[in-house]
Each structure stands twice: as C-alpha cells, then as structure tokens.
Amino acid sequence: METVSTNRAFGGVQGVYKHASAACGTDMTFSVYVPPHEAGAKLPVVWYLSGLTCTHANVTDKGEYRRLCAELGLIFVAPDTSPRGEGVADDPDGAYDFGLGAGFYVDATQAPFAQHYRMLSYVTQDLPALIAAEFPAADMTRQSIMGHSMGGHGALTIGLTFPDRYKAVSAFAPIVAPSQVPWGHKALGGYLGEDRAVWRKHDAVALIEDGARVADLLVDQGDADNFLAEQLKPHLLEQACAAAGIPLTLRLQPGYDHSYYCISTFMGDHLRWHAERLMRDG
Amino acid sequence: METVSTNRAFGGVQGVYKHASAACGTDMTFSVYVPPHEAGAKLPVVWYLSGLTCTHANVTDKGEYRRLCAELGLIFVAPDTSPRGEGVADDPDGAYDFGLGAGFYVDATQAPFAQHYRMLSYVTQDLPALIAAEFPAADMTRQSIMGHSMGGHGALTIGLTFPDRYKAVSAFAPIVAPSQVPWGHKALGGYLGEDRAVWRKHDAVALIEDGARVADLLVDQGDADNFLAEQLKPHLLEQACAAAGIPLTLRLQPGYDHSYYCISTFMGDHLRWHAERLMRDG
Numbered sequence: 001m002e003t004v005s006t007n008r009a010f011g012g013v014q015g016v017y018k019h020a021s022a023a024c025g026t027d028m029t030f031s032v033y034v035p036p037h038e039a040g041a042k043l044p045v046v047w048y049l050s051g052l053t054c055t056h057a058n059v060t061d062k063g064e065y066r067r068l069c070a071e072l073g074l075i076f077v078a079p080d081t082s083p084r085g086e087g088v089a090d091d092p093d094g095a096y097d098f099g100l101g102a103g104f105y106v107d108a109t110q111a112p113f114a115q116h117y118r119m120l121s122y123v124t125q126d127l128p129a130l131i132a133a134e135f136p137a138a139d140m141t142r143q144s145i146m147g148h149s150m151g152g153h154g155a156l157t158i159g160l161t162f163p164d165r166y167k168a169v170s171a172f173a174p175i176v177a178p179s180q181v182p183w184g185h186k187a188l189g190g191y192l193g194e195d196r197a198v199w200r201k202h203d204a205v206a207l208i209e210d211g212a213r214v215a216d217l218l219v220d221q222g223d224a225d226n227f228l229a230e231q232l233k234p235h236l237l238e239q240a241c242a243a244a245g246i247p248l249t250l251r252l253q254p255g256y257d258h259s260y261y262c263i264s265t266f267m268g269d270h271l272r273w274h275a276e277r278l279m280r281d282g
Numbered sequence: 283m284e285t286v287s288t289n290r291a292f293g294g295v296q297g298v299y300k301h302a303s304a305a306c307g308t309d310m311t312f313s314v315y316v317p318p319h320e321a322g323a324k325l326p327v328v329w330y331l332s333g334l335t336c337t338h339a340n341v342t343d344k345g346e347y348r349r350l351c352a353e354l355g356l357i358f359v360a361p362d363t364s365p366r367g368e369g370v371a372d373d374p375d376g377a378y379d380f381g382l383g384a385g386f387y388v389d390a391t392q393a394p395f396a397q398h399y400r401m402l403s404y405v406t407q408d409l410p411a412l413i414a415a416e417f418p419a420a421d422m423t424r425q426s427i428m429g430h431s432m433g434g435h436g437a438l439t440i441g442l443t444f445p446d447r448y449k450a451v452s453a454f455a456p457i458v459a460p461s462q463v464p465w466g467h468k469a470l471g472g473y474l475g476e477d478r479a480v481w482r483k484h485d486a487v488a489l490i491e492d493g494a495r496v497a498d499l500l501v502d503q504g505d506a507d508n509f510l511a512e513q514l515k516p517h518l519l520e521q522a523c524a525a526a527g528i529p530l531t532l533r534l535q536p537g538y539d540h541s542y543y544c545i546s547t548f549m550g551d552h553l554r555w556h557a558e559r560l561m562r563d564g
Contacts, residue, residue: 007539007541007543007544008504008506008535008537008538008539008543008544008547009543009544009546009547010546010547011547014543061343061344062343062344064346064349064546066543066546066547067346067547067550222290224290253290255290256290257289257290259289260343261289261290261291261296262289262290262291264291264292264346264348265290265291265292265293265348265349268349
C-alpha cells in the first residue's frame, strides 16, 4: 500500500492510499479516515460506496463525515467506483453510466469487462483484507455499509448478501431495483449478460423478494431528485420491505436533490444510526 | 444577478450566483448560503475570504459551514479571489501567487492590474450592495468577516479598516504581515507599487502598529503548515496585538496543515465565535 496523502482533520487522520488490487488487476485508490483514538483501541469500520462518475474524492471532499466519525469513533472507508488505468475497458461511447466510474459493485462476467470490473470482490474481499492488514485500529468484526445512488445500490445489495458481516446498512438516494430501471438494464446487461436470474443477486428489491433479510434499513431520498421517478423508485423498496417484514425508515426529504448537498445534510443521521448498531455488539 | 445553481442543504439554500461587478469591470461569481429562517427574519452575514488559487467553490465544497450556519442562523457569503475573464491581466509567468486567483483584497494602482484588480472595493462595497439588494434576509447592520491564508490577510486588514462594520474578525492560517514575507512583497509591490507606506494600509500587523483596533481576534494556525515559517509568521500578529492591547486568541493546532482539512475542523469554533459577537447587538 502506498500513501498518497495524509491530513490531520478533526483530531484524526484523513488518508488517501493506493494499492495493487488482485481482484481488479489494477491499481486502486481509496480514502480512509481514522478518528482520534487511544493506542490499541479497535474501532468499527463504515464503508461508503460512491455513485456514478465519482471516485473516493467526492465524499472525502464533500461528505462532511469526519466530525461525527471523530465524535463516534468510526473508521470511514471510501473506495473508488470502478477499476481505472491503461487497458481497462470503458463504455464504447464514453457514457457516464457504464464503464469507468460506473462499476455497479458486481463481478462482471462479460467480455471485455470481466477482466478488470470485479468491484464486488474488490469491495467485499480485496480491500477489507488490506484494511485489516494495514489499519491496526480497524475492528473487522464490526463493519457497516452505506452508499449513494449507484453506491446505495451497492450498499443495499452487499448488505443483504452478507447480513452477518455488516451490522448496519443505509443509503442516500439508492438505485433500489436496477433490474427495473434504465441505468440498471445497461449496467447489469453489460457486465452480467442478459440472464435476468443472475441480475436478481445484484438487485436489492429482488434479493428481498428472494428471501434476503437484514435487521433494518435507513434510506434518505430527496423529493427534488431528478433521477427519482425514472432510476431510483424508492417505493419499490418500500413495497418489498413491507412484504418481507424488514423495518425500513424511508425519509422523503423535501426540496433535496441528488447532490452531496443532500448527502452531507443527512450524513450525521446515518453515522449515528450506524454507530448505534455497531456499538451494540462492541 | 444571475443564479448559477441552488441546492437545498441543511434546511437552507446554498446558491451560486454571478453578476457584473462595477468595481472590477468583470463578471464575478460568488456563493451565498441562506439558512432556514422564518419569513421576514433578518440574519447576520458572515463573509469568508478565500486563499490563493481558490474560487468561491473551495469553501463551498469543503468548508463544512452549512450545518452550523443553519443552527446559528447565519448567512455565509464566499466571493472569488480575483477578477477573471477575457482582458484580465495575469502574472506574466502564470504563477499561483499573483494575478488570477490572487487578488490580495486590495485596489491595484499599478498597470496593467489597476483596471480590474479592485478586490477591496469589490468585497467591501460592490458585493455588499448586491447582497443587501438581492437577499432580503441579510441584515447588513450585522456583518462579520473571516478568511484563510491570503483571505485571512483580507479578513484581518478589512476588519481592522472597518471595525464598526464587522462585529467579528477571525482567520485560519492568515498572512499577518505581507510587508514582511515573499508572497506579500510580490503582491503588494505588483498591485500597489514600491511605496511601502501604502503597503501598511494592507498589512494587519502594520495597521495595528499604526493604531487600528478591533475588540478581539481569533486565529487558528496549524503547526504542520508548510507556509508557517516563511509566509504566515503568526508571532508577528501576536507581538502587535500584545503591544496594542488587542485580545488575540491564537491557537497553534498540532499536526494540522494549510488545507481545508484544517479549516473544516475549526470552522465550527469560528462560526460560534462570530455568532456570539453578531448576536450581542441583535
């Protein structure tokens, strides 16, 4: 692991790091905030998965998470959203919603993406192993996951797939049912092929319909979000959770859009919600 | 005034706007955060002056001021750091510390800069008049000023020059004595010429030596700031304030550098400090 930068912030250290990812076969950059803590302390780890077009930098710059992570004693990890670099396939038209910056947190099976686009393995195996090895304060028995938009899709699907590993799961403006919306059709089709049974393992609503369960979920969604009606469709998650008996706190936030202005406003609520669940077993 | 963007954040509105500045003779872009408030309420106005290379966007993205401005009921205004656009002179070598992004909050008298580089008039006359006209919630009888680095220089010098107008003055890592450091030599010489008596009106330490007074000052300075020894020299402000009897709270923050990680960490303390002073007369 190579240190790109470290900066003191809110009494802790905001770092940006780079490593050679075995899962993706590329170098990957990510950020980690380690709050102030006593020597030898073990702190829970919150994963934040970013949305389309983002890198680790967007939430690191604009997420306003450090103050509360320092107060609550949470490590905050922000991975990139796709493999990058020479030889990494991109959308043939350079679109923003597929390819670079748009890995959708799946392991691609379709050429030419299968070679590097293995963001599910990266986020659930490769990077956690690195964090465990390189950040001695990280308590990998207490992890939680949140994300925004495409990263909200990632957080929900990964949280539903590994309910024992992630003690809390939440999302800002998530894509809740990629199988039913244009962004998801393009991404899941492009990365996984046209067998829709395969898609269901990477679709939060379908996972719940197929029996996946978590203790509860928190979702904030701006009602002035341009993507709400066509791509996000939170009512589909609401229906699935109601049918499955999963307690979902879905908050429609009046006047908020899809931006980091919304995320930063509600970040504190999410971190507190995560901390409550992460500290229960601590 | 043209609205570039507005986004709901922390219950208020973060806006970015553009207007034709009479002072600078160019279009200028700035940001204003208006916190949630009751119809007809009048709210104090905090000015934030940015440092070298910045625009309004740096603090707007990374300053983490909105949460507390919402809590405390403060309007937050962030101007640009220089005129920009076609026909605006720049440093002949394109250096970062003079010309574009480096207006130093003075009214230039030297060609070719005198034509557009009138940031002192812009920040103290032009933009306040626009804010008063366009933002009915702004109470222009209750203003305060803060800034970072070159903007800390701006906040201190403007605060010292107009002590009745700004009810609170604070800075993050300010250039306290531009007459005594390389950044200042280049900027004050380039904009104002070589008469050092003129420089003294734009140098916080010299202003205090020459009799300018404010009720008190708050300065946060990271001790791991690369510019500390050569450009910032906070001990010169400490000496001047001690000699003048100005209560200065100068906090050397261990491990902090010159970045927005430092600013965002201590922004809350500064906003509370401003609010106390702005609300006294309210």
